[in-house]
Amino acid sequence: MHGSDGTASGAVRDPEGRGSRFVGHRSINRQPGAAPVIWTIRTLGEIARQAGGEVRTGPFGSQLHKSDYVEDPAATPVVMPKDMVDGRVDPTSIARVDDRVVERLSSHVLRTGDIVLGRRGEIGRRAWTGDMEDGWICGTGSMRITINGSTEIRPRFLFYYLGLPQTIGWLQGHAVGATMSNLSAGVVQQLPVRYPSIAVQDAIVRVLDEVEILIENNRRRIEILEEAARLLYREWFVHFRFPGHEDIQLVDTDLGSIPRGWSQTCLSEELELQRFNIKPFEFADEEFDHYSIPAFDDRRLPSRELGPEIRSGKYLLAGESVMVSKLNPRFPRVWRVDRSHHHRRAVASTEFLVLTNPDRWPLSFVYGLVTSPDFAARLATTAGGTSTSHQRVKPADVMTMTVVSPPPAIVERYSAKVRPMLELADNLLEQVEVLRKARDLLLPRLIAGTLDVSRLDLSPVPM
The missing domain is CATH 3.90.220.20 (DNA methylase specificity domains)
Structure with a gap:
């Protein structure tokens, strides 16, 4: 016995309505x-x-x-x-x-x-x-x-x-x-x-797993590159084992012993806090790249949204910046952003501190500073809130922090080594997104059976 739609009586309805x-x-x-x-x-x-x-x-x-x-x-x-x-x-x-x-x-x-x-x-x-x-x-x-x-x-x-x-x-x-x-x-x-037979399932899983392996390999390479940048910062600017350190004495300061010729500086003297506010919802037909906390947690890439979909005021981003989350500093969120060559406007959640001024400090150096364990620990001690899950830091507390300021030549030398690492990490992140989109396009077609898995080329993709 069959229903009017051709479904066998008692069968589980296919939720995708494929007319099989x-x-x-x-x-x-x-x-x-x-x-x-x-x-x-x-x-x-x-x-x-x-x-x-x-x-x-x-x-x-x-x-x-x-x-x-x-x-x-x-x-x-x-x-x-x-x-x-x-x-x-x-x-x-x-x-x-x-x-x-x-x-x-x-x-x-x-x-x-x-x-x-x-x-x-x-x-x-x-x-x-x-x-x-x-x-x-x-x-x-x-x-x-x-x-x-x-x-x-x-x-x-x-x-x-x-x-x-x-x-x-x-x-x-x-x-x-x-x-x-x-x-x-x-x-x-x-x-x-x-679901199909086990043999067909295995073939489908193999295709999707190949993409997942590429995604995971790129993700691990990103982690290695970023960790290498952080370790080099720690070596040069925390342990003071920079090139030529053997010939430079350490002197006592309020921040502890630092190399002679280095100085202490307030963060606000080296960096600017970008706070230009915009209301994206007032631009009905404009698409924005939206840098939000959920977007960072999800893929570390901005979401593309129409102005009316962004329902509160945001910071307008331009040029290069390093963004540090004010929310829950025990779990640091640090985002490197370069909007220099983008035509679409970008906005950031006001939950971020948008640090800029590359004319004073290269942002690769700023990234090393704000991702260092010492900075993260100091940030956490300034946070306030009613619970550990809703702690926030105040911008003024961050900008008045005193930090070690190395000579410009050392900073530039460090940046010359680290900048290519971080640029490669950013390129790999873009590759990850391309692979994710490819996977998300393949997934419904393979699982639905509309794409014959036996016809797919599973040869390794050159990286």
């Missing part, structure tokens, strides 16, 4: 010149039960309290929705708990191959649990999906399926809550999942 021919819980994709591929549709709950796995929400607030979190960097991380960035867990500002809490929350421990899904707030975030995250905790606001025992669907294929725009739309459409969206495990178990 249904056979019970299966559909057949026919492509010219290719063998037909059978796609099965089952709910996530059915898949998990068949696999001996589960769909389980993270601990509720009554099980995991703020007082359980510790500052120990060696403690076990707890994965919240905010930590899920582009399909992976970003540990930059992750919360941690000690072994006592881990033992108490043993039913929420993540294992390799698990998928963590955001169930509260920003519905649609998800992250893969790799070997590094094995043993971490699924946090409040998150949900753990385990199907490692499935003989029908690869966990990695399901991970990509959960990243489909249609899947995210389904989850968002089934979330409840007026002020903050929530998903229950029961609702997520009803999610229809459409």
